[in-house]
Structures are given as C-alpha cells and as structure tokens.
Amino acid sequence: MLASKQSAASRHQYPMTPSYTIDVLQQLVRRHVRPLAVMALAVAFLVLSPSWYMMEVYDRVINSRNLVTLGMLTLAVLLLIALLEMVEWWRGERLAVVARAWDKAMAQPVFLRAFQSAQAANGSQNGQQAMGHLQSVRTFIVSPALTGLIDTPLALLFLGLLWAIHPLLALVALLAAAVQAFSAWRLHLRSGELTQRAQQWGHATQSYAERMLRQSPTLSALGMWPTVFRRWQELHGKSLQQQVQLLQHVVGHQVFGRWLQQAVGSALLGVACWLLLGQALAGGPGMLIVASILGGRVVAPLFQVVMHWNQVAQARTAVSNLSDLLGAGPAPDDALPLPPPKGSxxxxxxxxxxxxxxxxxxxxxxxxxxxxxxxxxxxxxxxxxxxxxxxxxxxxxxxxxxxxxxxxxxxxxxxxxxxxxxxxxxxxxxxxxxxxxxxxxxxxxxxxxxxxxxxxxxxxxxxxxxxxxxxxxxxxxxxxxxxxxxxxxxxxxxxxxxxxxxxxxxxxxxxxxxxxxxxxxxxxxxxxxxxxxxxxxxxxxxxxxxxxDHLLVLRDGQQVAFGPRDEVLTALRKAQAAATAPAPAAPAHTTPSPASGVTTPVAVQAAQP
CATH class of the missing domain: 3.40.50.300 (P-loop containing nucleotide triphosphate hydrolases)
Incomplete structure (x- = not known):
C-alpha cells in the first residue's frame, strides 16, 4: 500500500557513472553556450562605450566646441552604459538558470549515492561532503570567475582592435596576456592540492566539533572537556595552517595580476605616446587613452579569473569528487516491479x-x-x-x-x-x-x-x-x-x-x-x-x-549453532555443564560455543537447512 503511493517519476534512475557529472556539464554548455556567447559579445562591444565617447569628444567636441554634439554624445554613452548593465543583468539571470538546471540534474543522483555511501561500512568522506560539492559547483556557475572564463576568448577582439591601431600595441598586450595566463597556470598547478587538503582538514575539524557537541553531556559529566578541546585545537590549527598556505599562494598571484593589469595600461600608454611622437600613430592623441583601455581589457578576463581562483579550484575539486562518488559502486538498474514480499x-x-x-x-x-x-x-x-x-x-x-x-x-x-x-x-x-x-x-x-x-x-x-x-x-x-x-x-x-x-x-x-x-x-x-x-x-x-522459534548462535562471525529454540538451548546447557565438569572428555565431532567458549554438539547444527 505504501509503496504503491510512489509516483512513476520517483522511480527514475540516473546513470550513476563517473562520466555522468561531465555529461551534465557538457549538456548545460551545449544548451546555453549560444545565448551566453551572444551576451559576452554584446558586453565586449558595450564596454568600449566610454572609449568611443572619449574619442568622439576629442575629435568633435574639442575642435568644434559644439555643446549640442557634446550633449548628444553624452546621452548616447549613458544609454549604451545602461544597456551594458541590462545585458550583464540578463547574463546573471541566465547563469542562475544554468545553476538551477545543474542542481536539478545532479541533486537526486548525488543525494542517492551519498546516502548509499553513508550506509556502507566503508563510507567515504566524498559521500559525507557530497552536498557541499554540489553547492561549490552551483556557486561557481554564478560567480565572476565563470564570467571571466566566458569573456577570455573575447580578448582576441581587443587584440584585433589594438592591431588595427598599431601592431606594436597588440604585441605588448599579447605579451601581458601571456604572462597573466602563465601566472594562472602556475596557480592552477599548486592550488588544487592545497584546496583539497584545506577542505579535508576543515571537514575533519567540523565533524569532530559536531560529534563533541552531540556528546556534550557525557563529556561534561566525565570532565573530558579539556582533553577533547585540546584535540579540537590541534585539528583546528592544522586546518588553519592549510587555509593560510592556500591563501598565501592565491593572494600572491592576485597581487601580481593586479600589478600586471595596471602596468599594461601604463606600458601601452607609453608605447602609444612614443609612436605618436614618431608620427606612427594614426588617430591623434585620443588613441593614447584608447590603447591603454583596450590593453586593460585584454588581460581583464584572466585577471578576473585569478582574483576568484578559490571558486575555480573548489569547483574543480568538487567536480572530480562528484565524479568519483557517482562512480563508486555499481550503477543501479531499473528494477522490475515485484509483488509485495510475504517474508520468506x-x-x-x-x-x-x-x-x-x-x-x-x-x-x-x-x-x-x-x-x-x-x-x-x-x-x-x-x-x-x-x-x-x-x-x-x-x-x-x-x-x-x-x-x-x-x-x-x-x-x-x-x-x-x-x-x-x-x-x-x-x-x-x-x-x-x-x-x-x-x-x-x-x-x-x-x-x-x-x-x-x-x-x-x-x-x-x-x-x-x-x-x-x-x-x-x-x-x-x-x-x-x-x-x-x-x-x-x-x-x-x-x-x-x-x-x-x-x-x-x-x-x-x-x-x-x-x-x-x-x-x-x-x-x-x-x-x-x-x-x-x-x-x-x-x-x-x-x-x-x-x-x-529458532536460535542462531554466532562467534567471531561464524555460525556456531542454528536450529529450533529448545534444541539449541538444550545443547548449550549440556555444553556448559560439560565445561564445568572435572576433566571432561572431549567428544568427537564438536564445535565451539560462543557463549561459553566450550563446545556445542553437532546435532544442533544438523538442524540447519
């Protein structure tokens, strides 16, 4: 009666394999990549609005001193900036849709596998932390780190514009982007291991604290608080040490990335000025500022990724652990409906x-x-x-x-x-x-x-x-x-x-x-x-x-006796009596009794099916 109330939808089985997590991510990319790419392209053009406004002011307004032109240009740039913010808002909403789709596709299989892992005698930490991994990926999807990764290919657009202004400017920006990419690669190599260790120690500390608080009455009654607190302090200290190492590693790259972003703008401004003085820069003095802005846009996406690298590393570790979790056991098959059991x-x-x-x-x-x-x-x-x-x-x-x-x-x-x-x-x-x-x-x-x-x-x-x-x-x-x-x-x-x-x-x-x-x-x-x-x-x-009706006697995981209750009890009493008798003769064909350490006649075991 109870089982029949389950809906057909609840019977759906997910293919719990190591590739399922990657398959879900690939499906989400295929489904949402086109609108996200269009939005990224729109952002790439709209973000140039201030640069365009600056060029027009230098070229038209300053030379013509026409206030009407200034007013129209100002109104246009304000509208373009408003449109930029609307596109950014639409992109955020779209990424929120992707995050919800991820959660819908992954929540049930992850929960079921974590549930199965917790049942197993050798349940792993992956099972205990599964829902946290799910949250890490969901947070990454709506984070600035992902938008930075999405915008990174558009750096080629800004490089093309710099090349159109002058090839030397594009080469300087390309060199800065390569240095920033190398820094991100170095960060990637080291931070994965540090992030995983920090998460493991953090989870161990939290789990120990939860167990300690659940047993607080017993610990208080036995005066164990000082000792368990010292143990918690040791775990907490190791967790903090891992977090500090990770933070120092990430912050160092973030500081370098911030310096590089500012340096490339200044370098491009200097190079553009040198080209202008040498009559090699078309477009006039306004191109100095434009070149500086475009150069900053080349390295900006990579810098954004580095600034939020913690989320990247956590999401990467989470995807790996979820893949391991979903593949840690036989994939469940769709079981055929069976009649209610009678109890045999x-x-x-x-x-x-x-x-x-x-x-x-x-x-x-x-x-x-x-x-x-x-x-x-x-x-x-x-x-x-x-x-x-x-x-x-x-x-x-x-x-x-x-x-x-x-x-x-x-x-x-x-x-x-x-x-x-x-x-x-x-x-x-x-x-x-x-x-x-x-x-x-x-x-x-x-x-x-x-x-x-x-x-x-x-x-x-x-x-x-x-x-x-x-x-x-x-x-x-x-x-x-x-x-x-x-x-x-x-x-x-x-x-x-x-x-x-x-x-x-x-x-x-x-x-x-x-x-x-x-x-x-x-x-x-x-x-x-x-x-x-x-x-x-x-x-x-x-x-x-x-x-x-029946008794089963176990000893060290072995079946010592099984049979009708009265027969087994009689046999156990006889075995105990024989054990207490002086110098008992060892009967042939006996087996050890779990309760007394003596022997139980084989006649009891003969009752086995």
Missing amino acids: LVVEQLVVGSPVRGAAPLLKGLSFRLQPGEMLAVLGNSGAGKTTLARALLGLLSPAAGSVRLDGVDMAGWDRREIGPRLGYLPQQVELLDGTLADNIARFGVPDEPMLNAAVTAAGLQGIVAEWPGGLSTDLGEGGLWLSGGVRQRVGLARALYGDPALLVLDEPNASLDREGDAALHSAIAAHKARGRTVVVVSHRSEVIQLA
Whole structure:
C-alpha cells in the first residue's frame, strides 16, 4: 500500500557513472553556450562605450566646441552604459538558470549515492561532503570567475582592435596576456592540492566539533572537556595552517595580476605616446587613452579569473569528487516491479567483508532460512557479528559472497523504494530526524492514520503521547535529543512496525526499555508473528528468546549453532555443564560455543537447512 503511493517519476534512475557529472556539464554548455556567447559579445562591444565617447569628444567636441554634439554624445554613452548593465543583468539571470538546471540534474543522483555511501561500512568522506560539492559547483556557475572564463576568448577582439591601431600595441598586450595566463597556470598547478587538503582538514575539524557537541553531556559529566578541546585545537590549527598556505599562494598571484593589469595600461600608454611622437600613430592623441583601455581589457578576463581562483579550484575539486562518488559502486538498474514480499527469508553461505583492508570477514559462511510467521533470535558475544547480520539481512551491506533472498529475490534485486516500506528496522542507536512525532513514525511520508495509531499502540506509546500537549504533532526538535532513551527506543519501535512490514529486524530492542516497555515489545513481536510476518531479534533477554522459534548462535562471525529454540538451548546447557565438569572428555565431532567458549554438539547444527 505504501509503496504503491510512489509516483512513476520517483522511480527514475540516473546513470550513476563517473562520466555522468561531465555529461551534465557538457549538456548545460551545449544548451546555453549560444545565448551566453551572444551576451559576452554584446558586453565586449558595450564596454568600449566610454572609449568611443572619449574619442568622439576629442575629435568633435574639442575642435568644434559644439555643446549640442557634446550633449548628444553624452546621452548616447549613458544609454549604451545602461544597456551594458541590462545585458550583464540578463547574463546573471541566465547563469542562475544554468545553476538551477545543474542542481536539478545532479541533486537526486548525488543525494542517492551519498546516502548509499553513508550506509556502507566503508563510507567515504566524498559521500559525507557530497552536498557541499554540489553547492561549490552551483556557486561557481554564478560567480565572476565563470564570467571571466566566458569573456577570455573575447580578448582576441581587443587584440584585433589594438592591431588595427598599431601592431606594436597588440604585441605588448599579447605579451601581458601571456604572462597573466602563465601566472594562472602556475596557480592552477599548486592550488588544487592545497584546496583539497584545506577542505579535508576543515571537514575533519567540523565533524569532530559536531560529534563533541552531540556528546556534550557525557563529556561534561566525565570532565573530558579539556582533553577533547585540546584535540579540537590541534585539528583546528592544522586546518588553519592549510587555509593560510592556500591563501598565501592565491593572494600572491592576485597581487601580481593586479600589478600586471595596471602596468599594461601604463606600458601601452607609453608605447602609444612614443609612436605618436614618431608620427606612427594614426588617430591623434585620443588613441593614447584608447590603447591603454583596450590593453586593460585584454588581460581583464584572466585577471578576473585569478582574483576568484578559490571558486575555480573548489569547483574543480568538487567536480572530480562528484565524479568519483557517482562512480563508486555499481550503477543501479531499473528494477522490475515485484509483488509485495510475504517474508520468506533464505541466507546461503553469507560472507560480509570488513571495511578494514586485510582484516578477516565480519561474517563467514552463514546459512539458514525462515518462513513467514517465524521468529529468529540471534545470540553471541560482543563483536560476534550480530549487528552486521542484521544490516545484511536488510540489504544495507553488500555480501562479498553468498546471498540474502527475500521471497526468492536477492536483496540487491529489490528496488529500495519498493522494499523499504515492507521492512522494519530498529537499530541499537535510534536516530530521529527533525520533525513531528508522526513524521518520524510514518517515515516522513504522508501519515496513514490507522497505521500510525496501530504502530503507536503496538509500541506502547499511547499513554506517553497523551501527556504531550501536541500529541502526535509534537515537534521533536533536533534529532529528538530531549527524549529519554526508553522513549526514543519506543519511537524507533513504532517506526519499525509502521506499515506492518513483512520482515522485522530488531537489534537489541529492549536495551533501554523498562518493564512496561518490555511488555509492549513482547506483545508487539507476538502480534507481528501471529499476522504471518518474519521477525529477527538480536537480544540476550530470556523473555524475548522464549518468543523465538529458532536460535542462531554466532562467534567471531561464524555460525556456531542454528536450529529450533529448545534444541539449541538444550545443547548449550549440556555444553556448559560439560565445561564445568572435572576433566571432561572431549567428544568427537564438536564445535565451539560462543557463549561459553566450550563446545556445542553437532546435532544442533544438523538442524540447519
């Protein structure tokens, strides 16, 4: 029911490949290059209006002393300058359209890939900074740096005009442009690495500060503020050091570019004066000023790019990182619509690798199956792989080998937007989002009132919600941090139960619950089983284990035992008793028990499918 409410448009898949980012940029260039080129050409001519006005005043007004001519020329130049500003405004609006088109084409695939990267055990910083990279490119599109790059080819127009006045003037301006281009190239070579390092250290500092503030009550209670503050100061100092190095490098080139722009104007004025004195400059004294202005226009676009080089470097790094992000994994295919799952779960030789290179797999060859209406309790010491298994069952971790199939379909084959509403998940650490209680329980979709009320009742929240003035419309604020641990866990349970999912996975669901919350949890699990739903629970509480049909025992990522609950419990008790007996004889064909470090008879494992 929930999945059927999604529109066909939301099913669209983007080709998440490294070339997708470049393809989008190329499409935007092809679509908008013609109007932007026309505007740039118009700007190039209109920016000469003051020069034209100066020449006309020298040639006509001063010689004729005609005030009417002066007035007409002044009016004309004012209109041309007004037109110049209008064209600049139109160009800014057009670039804003390009920025919006970029965002529309990139926002969804970038968000989806960042979301997938965050799910992965080895999620990269690229995924965490993806939306910032998107913003960097969007900012660059509407920045003076891009308009400078667009105007750079038009420097040839000004060189042509200088050549028409005198070839020597054009050669001087060309030399200045070459020097400015060389400076920009040097800046390009060094600033990319500096920008990337500065961004990485800045992100590390910000992330550390956010984590520190989220844990402020614990840090304050344990008196850890001085030590964590010193650690933050170290990170902040390194971040500032990288930013200072980048700033010094960029500012040096900016100062040189500013000097060069002023120097070329003076140099052209001097050369033009020398040519005039030698009777080699046509057009009279007015050409001195014109040559100086035209020379400045030759180097102006490159100077503008250098002055805003930070935005150029950030956009270049962002495009590279976005390309890497979109190519960091298999491109999603358009999944065929599948019927709603009933809850048949089959795990075959499941292996999940470790995010630490060279480390042993987290799960090693697990195999079991559950039918709709059955419950599995997963037991094991800390680090046995229980949470990894819970995430793998939901398709949040990709198997290195083996498979997890729901109703005969590999979890990777399900469209997450189709299967997500059919799954329920309560992690150990319940994270809530900014919004109302109803929003969080209804997974930020349009709340279905009967489903919402059923989930609230099943989680035992109805009494708590009744005491809140806003009821289900109560705003939980930033992550619902003001809620107690028990209430947060109940809200997470209600979210997991919302929509009556076919597969319900609960990871230590009663870690923060009181007796009343435990009773609500047991009732909810029993009711869910009675409706023919599959339940997997990671828990050591005996009350929860008594609800299970099967037990799975893990140790160091390996499956030690699986079978009917009573058989596995009996085998574990016998193994423990044998371990405490004096000088026990080692039975043939035994396997280690995760709970006691002793042995579990193979008869238990014989119950595996």
